[in-house]
Structure formats: structure tokens, C-alpha cells
Amino acid sequence: MDKQVKNILQDLYAIDSNLEQYEDELIKIISQLLVSRPDTRFDKKFARRLRAELLRTKKVKIQGENFIINPVKFVSQLFNRVKLKDMLNTKQFVYTGAGITLILVAVVIWQGGLLGPDETRFAFAPRVTKLEDRAFGSLIEVASQSQSDSITVKSESATTPLAAGLGGGGGFVRTQSGGGGDYIVMPVPDAVRLNYVYQGENFSFNEGTVKVLRRVKGDQLARGLADKIKGINLGGFNFSQFSNLSLESINFNEEKDYGYNISISPKEGVFSLGQNWMRWPHPEQDCNGDQRCYENLRLTPQDVPADEVLIKIANDFMAEIGIDRSGYGKPEVNQSFRGPEVQYIGESVQVVYPLLIGEQEIFEESGGKVGMNVSINIRYNRVDGLWNYRTEEYESSGYEAETDMDRVLKFAKQGGRYPHYGWDQAEKTADIILGTPSIGYVRIWKYESNQSTELLVPAYIFPVIEKPDNAYVYFDSVSVPLAKELLDQSEREWNNIIPELMPLLEEKNIR
Amino acid sequence: MEINEITLVESCQRGNLDDFGKLYDLYIKKIYNFIYYKTHHQETAEDLASQTFAKALEAIQKFKTKDGYFSAWLYQIARNTVIDYYRSKKVDYNLEDAWDMASETNIEQDLDAKQKLEEIKKKLKKFKSHERDIIIMRVWQEMSYAEIAEVVGKSEASCRMVFSRTIKQLRAEMPLSLLMLFYLMKF
Numbered sequence: 001m002d003k004q005v006k007n008i009l010q011d012l013y014a015i016d017s018n019l020e021q022y023e024d025e026l027i028k029i030i031s032q033l034l035v036s037r038p039d040t041r042f043d044k045k046f047a048r049r050l051r052a053e054l055l056r057t058k059k060v061k062i063q064g065e066n067f068i069i070n071p072v073k074f075v076s077q078l079f080n081r082v083k084l085k086d087m088l089n090t091k092q093f094v095y096t097g098a099g100i101t102l103i104l105v106a107v108v109i110w111q112g113g114l115l116g117p118d119e120t121r122f123a124f125a126p127r128v129t130k131l132e133d134r135a136f137g138s139l140i141e142v143a144s145q146s147q148s149d150s151i152t153v154k155s156e157s158a159t160t161p162l163a164a165g166l167g168g169g170g171g172f173v174r175t176q177s178g179g180g181g182d183y184i185v186m187p188v189p190d191a192v193r194l195n196y197v198y199q200g201e202n203f204s205f206n207e208g209t210v211k212v213l214r215r216v217k218g219d220q221l222a223r224g225l226a227d228k229i230k231g232i233n234l235g236g237f238n239f240s241q242f243s244n245l246s247l248e249s250i251n252f253n254e255e256k257d258y259g260y261n262i263s264i265s266p267k268e269g270v271f272s273l274g275q276n277w278m279r280w281p282h283p284e285q286d287c288n289g290d291q292r293c294y295e296n297l298r299l300t301p302q303d304v305p306a307d308e309v310l311i312k313i314a315n316d317f318m319a320e321i322g323i324d325r326s327g328y329g330k331p332e333v334n335q336s337f338r339g340p341e342v343q344y345i346g347e348s349v350q351v352v353y354p355l356l357i358g359e360q361e362i363f364e365e366s367g368g369k370v371g372m373n374v375s376i377n378i379r380y381n382r383v384d385g386l387w388n389y390r391t392e393e394y395e396s397s398g399y400e401a402e403t404d405m406d407r408v409l410k411f412a413k414q415g416g417r418y419p420h421y422g423w424d425q426a427e428k429t430a431d432i433i434l435g436t437p438s439i440g441y442v443r444i445w446k447y448e449s450n451q452s453t454e455l456l457v458p459a460y461i462f463p464v465i466e467k468p469d470n471a472y473v474y475f476d477s478v479s480v481p482l483a484k485e486l487l488d489q490s491e492r493e494w495n496n497i498i499p500e501l502m503p504l505l506e507e508k509n510i511r
Numbered sequence: 512m513e514i515n516e517i518t519l520v521e522s523c524q525r526g527n528l529d530d531f532g533k534l535y536d537l538y539i540k541k542i543y544n545f546i547y548y549k550t551h552h553q554e555t556a557e558d559l560a561s562q563t564f565a566k567a568l569e570a571i572q573k574f575k576t577k578d579g580y581f582s583a584w585l586y587q588i589a590r591n592t593v594i595d596y597y598r599s600k601k602v603d604y605n606l607e608d609a610w611d612m613a614s615e616t617n618i619e620q621d622l623d624a625k626q627k628l629e630e631i632k633k634k635l636k637k638f639k640s641h642e643r644d645i646i647i648m649r650v651w652q653e654m655s656y657a658e659i660a661e662v663v664g665k666s667e668a669s670c671r672m673v674f675s676r677t678i679k680q681l682r683a684e685m686p687l688s689l690l691m692l693f694y695l696m697k698f
Contacts (some may be wrong), residue, residue, distance in 0.1 A: 008650070011674070011675075015675045026682060030650065032631060033631065033646070033650045034651075037669055038548075040544045040547040040556070042544065043557070047543070050560070050564065051539070053536050053561075054532075054568055055528055055529065055531065261529060265526075268526065270526065272529070274529030274532070274533075284536075334518065337515060337516060348515070350518060363617070366577070368521075385527075387529075388527075474517065
């Protein structure tokens with residue numbers, strides 16, 4: 001008997017053993033299903049082409065007209081065989097062309113050394129400029145906006161989406177399916193309730209204010225570069241017709257085996273690189289649908305080299321391309337691939353170089369450290385990506401501090417600013433042991449006028465010193481920001497929340 | 512969802528779009544096949560897979576890694592894209608995929624797929640779209656129940672039950688025709 005048929009039968013018998021008496025008929029039904037499977041004609045060339053188009057179109061944007069290419073329209077136009085003249089008739093395409101040309105011009109100029117050294121240098125070393133207190137306005141908007149997609153709230157109008165959020169992913173969520181409108185209840189993976197147990201020492205915070213940092217991006221550099229380019233006559237068209245231009249990004253492809261795609265964003269102050277996908281081997285493409293072939297190519301946590309080996313690969317690579325690591329702490333290998341339920345992993349493992357502001361580390365609210373990431377491809381033991389190498393220029397401003405440590409501990413015992421209990425109705429519990437906190441920064445995003453601002457808020461960082469055996473806990477710390485108004489707002493929002501009404505997908509977001 | 516996927520999604524959300532390429536590599540064939548099994552037409556499946564990934568790329572900032580699986584989100588976009596496609600054809604507003612389509616319709620389908628699916632379509636047409644999805648994912652896409660549960664947003668147990676119920680229904684309703692067909696194919 002075919003192995004797949006056998007497996008399916010075993011599944012069926014496990015649910016209803018009475019079915020065994022109909023085995024012959026079941027085999028025939030399953031066999032008919034199997035032989036009816038059509039050849040899907042998956043075309044690898046199509047897949048490669050689409051990949052290249054997706055990544056290219058998303059990257060190209062021009063800020064001068066506050067315009068961003070819509071990849072949906074662009075790609076669907078390409079693949080729906082719309083005539084080119086239709087695209088040319090739209091403003092969108094005109095600016096796409098302008099954006100592409102701008103980048104090409106910038107590459108030529110940059111490479112040619114026509115710009116002065118000041119305009120072409122990024123300030124990678126951390127730098128903080130002090131402003132007056134509350135210079136960034138209210139921080140409450142941060143709490144409100146960051147969660148607006150996740151929950152609904154018990155209120156006069158039951159359908160009003162609240163500017164508050166799930167944060168920890170607790171409870172359960174439900175999602176609306178596209179056509180039928182039926183709801184799917186989606187439990188979190190582990191049906192256990194997370195229970196935070198504090199086993200650290202007493203701690204206190206006696207400062208009246210905390211210094212919140214706001215990251216300053218590279219707008220000036222981006223505009224300076226654009227101005228330089230603007231004055232050059234390229235023939236065919238003249239950049240001087242455009243106003244308020246800003247150079248968004250520059251991309252290079254290293255055209256050799258194991259080459260890289262290098263991206264520089266003057267505006268964001270970010271340097272990153274990844275695989276030049278066309279020049280790296282992709283053995284899975286030769287499997288031609290053979291499941292065993294795919295299985296043989298799968299990598300497991302056991303395939304990952306020792307941490308020292310990974311860190312050496314990353315260090316050597318950065319030394320080779322001249323990256324200064326002085327603003328970063330001791331590198332760590334991201335261990336998330338070692339979860340108890342993880343059988344197979346992707347091709348890459350990340351080495352994280354924690355960013356330091358002064359002596360302090362920065363954390364995401366989800367628990368990970370903020371820093372420069374170097375991705376190591378463990379099939380080839382080569383660096384296949386580097387990101388978050390960026391300018392670290394900040395402004396600082398004082399905000400009222402939370403000094404009630406019982407309150408801080410209360411937030412820590414719920415998993416952070418927003419309750420994160422996993423499956424909060426589950427009977428089983430899983431204890432997460434928290435140790436004595438240290439002071440660090442937590443990164444929070446503030447959304448205003450369709451733009452996001454990165455804020456670093458002083459916080460108590462509670463290390464997870466022991467994880468439960470019966471649940472997968474991916475975070476290594478719980479952070480509680482010490483800006484009082486953030487905690488006040490969080491408490492207000494969560495008093496009235498109905499956790500079970502949380503649409504995972506809003507139709508407008510997935511159509 | 513593999514843990515590495517969370518890292519990749521979060522990295523995309525931080526603006527590292529190259530990591531979207533890695534997610535794309537993981538899912539392009541699965542999503543294409545999923546769509547093909549709903550459309551039975553290569554060119555349409557390619558168009559809709561393109562739209563699916565373009566939508567995902569555009570909306571990835573809105574996806575929250577703590578709220579659900581990336582795969583579930585991506586399949587949901589694919590499912591809706593297929594539904595939108597059939598609605599745009601205005602053949603039948605309730606049409607969700609090619610399985611619901613009348614045989615005389617003029618929407619394109621690959622000829623060989625059409626012939627191959629002719630018999631099985633009569634049987635599977637009677638089921639709801641999500642029941643067909645589970646059958647197809649289990650038998651044709653050879654996905655484990657854990658993977659299917661992740662994608663359809665139900666528990667593993669629920670997916671097993673749906674699969675079992677559907678097979679039982681097939682057995683109860685058409686044992687004779689299936690038997691005959693099987694023997695015809697065999698000999």
C-alpha cells in the first residue's frame with residue numbers, strides 16, 4: 001500500500017476505528033483523489049521573475065512628491081499583461097521612472113566622487129542632542145496607535161476599533177475569511193496560560209524624570225545628495241523641474257557567485273545587504289516537486305555551527321567590509337531556532353550585535369535586543385545578510401518617571417505594557433521566572449501623519465531566568481517603560497477590553 | 512510557524528525587504544499550487560500568486576507576529592484574491608473557486624486539468640470551500656495536520672474531524688461509482 005494512503009488511513013482510524021471495516025473502499029476513495037491530482041505546471045522562471053519584480057518595485061520610491069510605488073498595482077499590471085502605454089499614461093509610472101533614474105544617477109555620481117566628503121558620510125557613532133522637557137509631545141499617542149489593528153473594545157459602539165492593542169498576543173483571536181464571511185477561531189499554539197513569577201531582589205527608581213530619546217533620520221543628507229544630482233543635466237530631461245527632492249535609496253548588485261545586493265538609504269540612515277538572489281545556489285529548485293528531495297535539504301537545529309564559529313564568520317565579514325563595531329556590545333547568536341518544538345529551520349541564523357547608548361542596551365517590547373543583525377547562511381557558512389547598521393543620532397527630552405515599583409512589577413507580571421498571557425482561558429499554566437531587572441531602553445514606535453518615529457524609553461528590563469518546559473517562550477526579557485504616562489494609558493485601555501473579539505485580519509488589510 | 516519566520520517578518524517590518532524574499536522563497540510554490548488547485552489554470556494561478564505576494568508585501572507592516580501565523584495570513588490573502596478574481600468575472604457572485612464553477616462556463620481552465628478533474632469534481636463540488644481546502648491540502652499538497660491547522664486557523668483536531676467527515680461522506684454517497692471508476696482506471 002502506498003505510504004501516503006497508509007498514513008491517511010491511520011489518521012482516519014484514529015478518529016473513528018469503525019472505519020477499518022471499510023478499508024477497501026477508503027483506499028479506493030483516497031487513491032482516486034491522488035490520481036486526480038493535476039499537474040500544477042509550477043514554473044521556476046516565473047517564480048524568479050516575480051521575486052525580482054516584487055523586491056525591485058517596493059524599493060523604488062521617491063519622496064519629493066510624497067509618493068510610494070504601489071507594488072500591487074505595479075506587479076499586477078505586469079502580470080496581467082496590461083499594455084505598457086496604459087502604464088505610461090499614469091502619474092505613477094512617470095514617477096517610478098524618475099525614481100529609478102534618480103538612483104542610477106546617484107550611483108554614478110557617488111562612485112565618481114563628485115560629491116564632497118561631508119555629504120557622503122553617515123554618522124554611525126551614537127550621538128544625543130538634549131532638548132527641553134516633553135519636546136516630543138505626548139507619548140500617549142504611541143500606545144494608542146501602535147495597537148489599533150488588534151482589538152475591539154467594550155464601549156457604547158461595539159464596532160468602534162480601539163487604539164489599543166494585543167501586545168503579547170494573549171487570549172485567542174479570530175479572523176474573518178474572505179468570501180463566506182464565516183469566522184475562524186484561531187487558538188495560540190500552546191494552550192497554556194503564561195504565569196510570570198518574580199524571583200528577583202527589591203529594586204527602586206528615584207528619579208523624577210526619564211530621558212526619552214527620539215531618533216533623528218538622515219533627511220538632511222538625503223536632501224543634500226538630491227540637490228547635488230538635481231543640478232546635473234543628464235540629457236532627455238532635467239531634474240530641476242522637480243522640487244524638494246530627497247534621495248531615498250541606492251542599490252548595488254554584486255554580480256558574482258555568492259554576490260550581494262547592497263542597499264543604502266540616506267534618508268533612513270541605513271546600510272543593509274542581502275543575497276543577490278540570482279547569484280546564490282538554490283538547490284531546492286532542482287527538486288522538481290519531489291518531496292523526499294525537499295526533505296533531504298531541510299536543515300535542523302543540529303546543523304547549526306557552534307556560536308563561536310558563527311560569530312567569527314560575522315566578525316571577519318564586517319572587518320572585511322570595514323564596519324565599525326565600536327557602538328555595539330558583545331555579539332550573541334539568536335537562539336530562537338532552538339525551541340523545543342522546532343524540528344526544521346531556515347537556512348540562516350542571526351548574530352546580533354546589541355546597540356549601546358552609553359552603556360545601556362535597547363530592547364524591543366517583544367523581548368529581543370535591538371542591534372545590528374548579521375545573517376549567516378548555515379548551508380554555505382557565509383554571511384547572507386546584514387541589516388540595522390544605521391546612523392544612531394538622537395534627541396533627548398525629559399518625561400515624568402514612574403516611581404511606584406509595585407506598579408512596575410505588576411506590569412512585569414502581566415508580560416509588559418500589554419497583558420500577554422498566551423491562552424488566558426487554558427487550564428494548564430506555564431511559569432516564566434523573572435529575575436532582578438536592570439535599566440535599559442525599550443524601543444517604541446510613534447505613528448503620526450503616516451510616519452513613524454522611533455523612541456527609546458528608559459525601562460526596567462526583567463530577564464527571563466527560567467522558561468517553562470510545557471510552552472514555547474520566545475522572548476528572553478520583559479520590559480516595562482518608566483515613562484509614567486505610557487503605563488497610565490495602557491491601564492486605561494485594558495480596563496475595558498474584551499480579549500476574545502480580536503480580528504486577526506481585517507478585510508481591508510488583506511484585499 | 513517556524514521561529515525563523517517570525518524573525519524574517521519582523522525584519523521585513525523594520526524595512527529589510529530582502530527578508531521578504533526569503534519568505535517568498537518559502538511560500539511561492541505552496542501558494543501557487545494552492546491557487547492552481549482553486550483555478551485549474553496556469554496563467555491565472557501565476558497572476559493571482561503575483562497579486563497575493565504583492566498584497567502581502569504592501570501590507571506586511573500590518574501583520575502582527577504575535578497574533579497569528581504568517582502562513583495563515585498569506586493563505587488568507589491568496590484565498591481572498593481568488594474569490595475577488597471570480598467575483599470580477601461576474602459569473603456568479605457566490606463563486607469562490609473553480610470547483611464551484613459550472614462546466615459550461617467560459618472561464619479559462621487548462622484542458623488536461625479539466626479532463627483529469629472531471630470525475631473528482633463531481634464529488635468535491637458538494638463540499639464547502641474550507642472542507643475542500645482541507646482535503647486538497649492533506650492529499651494533494653501532502654501537508655501535515657499541524658500545517659493545515661496553522662493555515663486554516665483551526666485546531667489540528669478540528670481539521671482531522673473535517674477530513675474524516677468528508678471522506679466518510681464520500682464513502683457513504685458514492686461507493687458504487689467510485690468503485691467502478693477505480694477499477695476502470697486500474698485496468
